[in-house]
Amino acid sequence: MPLPTGDTIGILADNLRLRRSVLPIPVESAIRWTKGLDLPHGGERVLYTGLMYQLIPYIEELVAAQQKMGESWMAGFTGFGRQINKILNVSAFMAHPSRDKLESFDRVPRNVALLLKRAGIEFGALYEDDLYSGALAYDLGADEELKEHASKVYATLKKHGVKEVVTIDPHTTNMLRSVYPTLLDGYDIKVRNYLEVLAEAEMVPNHRLDGEVGIHDSCVFARYEGVTAQPRQLLEGAGLSLREPEHAGTMTLCCGGPVESLYPQKAAAQAERRVAEIAAVAERGVTMCPLCYVNLQKAAKDRIRFDDISDYLRQAYEA
Amino acid sequence: MTVLQPNLVDEVRADESFNASACMNCGVCTAICPMELEHLPREIFRYVLLGMKEELLQHQETVFSCLLCKMCEVNCPAGVHITENVRSLRHYFDRKVFRI
Numbered sequence A: 001m002p003l004p005t006g007d008t009i010g011i012l013a014d015n016l017r018l019r020r021s022v023l024p025i026p027v028e029s030a031i032r033w034t035k036g037l038d039l040p041h042g043g044e045r046v047l048y049t050g051l052m053y054q055l056i057p058y059i060e061e062l063v064a065a066q067q068k069m070g071e072s073w074m075a076g077f078t079g080f081g082r083q084i085n086k087i088l089n090v091s092a093f094m095a096h097p098s099r100d101k102l103e104s105f106d107r108v109p110r111n112v113a114l115l116l117k118r119a120g121i122e123f124g125a126l127y128e129d130d131l132y133s134g135a136l137a138y139d140l141g142a143d144e145e146l147k148e149h150a151s152k153v154y155a156t157l158k159k160h161g162v163k164e165v166v167t168i169d170p171h172t173t174n175m176l177r178s179v180y181p182t183l184l185d186g187y188d189i190k191v192r193n194y195l196e197v198l199a200e201a202e203m204v205p206n207h208r209l210d211g212e213v214g215i216h217d218s219c220v221f222a223r224y225e226g227v228t229a230q231p232r233q234l235l236e237g238a239g240l241s242l243r244e245p246e247h248a249g250t251m252t253l254c255c256g257g258p259v260e261s262l263y264p265q266k267a268a269a270q271a272e273r274r275v276a277e278i279a280a281v282a283e284r285g286v287t288m289c290p291l292c293y294v295n296l297q298k299a300a301k302d303r304i305r306f307d308d309i310s311d312y313l314r315q316a317y318e319a
Numbered sequence B: 001m002t003v004l005q006p007n008l009v010d011e012v013r014a015d016e017s018f019n020a021s022a023c024m025n026c027g028v029c030t031a032i033c034p035m036e037l038e039h040l041p042r043e044i045f046r047y048v049l050l051g052m053k054e055e056l057l058q059h060q061e062t063v064f065s066c067l068l069c070k071m072c073e074v075n076c077p078a079g080v081h082i083t084e085n086v087r088s089l090r091h092y093f094d095r096k097v098f099r100i
Ligand code: SF4
Pocket: B022, B023, B024, B025, B026, B027, B028, B029, B030, B041, B042, B072, B075, B076, B077, B078, B079, B080, B082
């Protein structure tokens, strides 16, 4: 049984209002990816993570806890849990991902930073001021909380002198590029996704990769942001043979991730359907979104292996 | 007996982008939806336009099961802002039902 919809949304909305993220995580986990990269603080152009990859290990733990709670007596305490959460950050007590897990997700923003350096792009980072975009609040209809949060994000970008952000995942790209301008008067931040930036740089790979890989387009990239050509150009440029599943490009099939927080079983069924489509064309799959990655890999178990696109690109293009 | 609430559409409409009335009930969205949400969008949009509040409230799970994946929207011949409309419906539930 899923947790009650209203209480789940209430907890996420309270967190966004009180703690600047739907799921507050420790600062050291938010900024660990920057270690040793020597990136300037702020500046006109910054690499903006929106915490999406850093949040995944915590979300995975909470989903597991939620599934347990949903079947036990604790489900009855959800409303009570929301009241406690207003005072104490409940998620901080419930989720303690392992160091290995945390590091495996930090790898993606690190990959992207190294690829941008290779492409000759100058950029900084916002460290502890790199805030979650509010994507989940947007999807769940928490409009007032989202608007308040978006103005905090915009004020933070302005404080650091940012004119352009380079994003990593599709949800943060969509929020900062297409949703914020509808919420904030005078919003003037230029937003590009790193796949667009790298495709434009027309880099030549240092190591050619070979083999076949099945591509999974994120719905948000493909149908909200028009990003379908760039990942193909970069992966094919790296030497890989791309295998297109039955639904691909602008007709891609969702991984199920968007309903994970409310209906985990429906999310799993959708992921299963997508994994079957990809497994029918290749033995490996490539994703471009942390939510797609987690949902599909969880459904695939050992059947096929998924990797984030940045792992392939780093292998091929990094010096 | 169905009790109608004529101002329901005004309560649901978060902004001018809510365009459920553009729907011509062709069924493309229903046929293409990967979640097989047969009541969403066209039937539920109709409840809102007609002021059928009880029927709308009965479909809470459907409204929150949508992936917002836009598969239906990019194939809709009438240019209905389906995902934006679904977000408006969720906003309505958040405020009027869950009291967030
Ligand atoms: S595809 Fe568009 S016009 Fe056709 S029923 Fe669905 S929302 Fe209405």
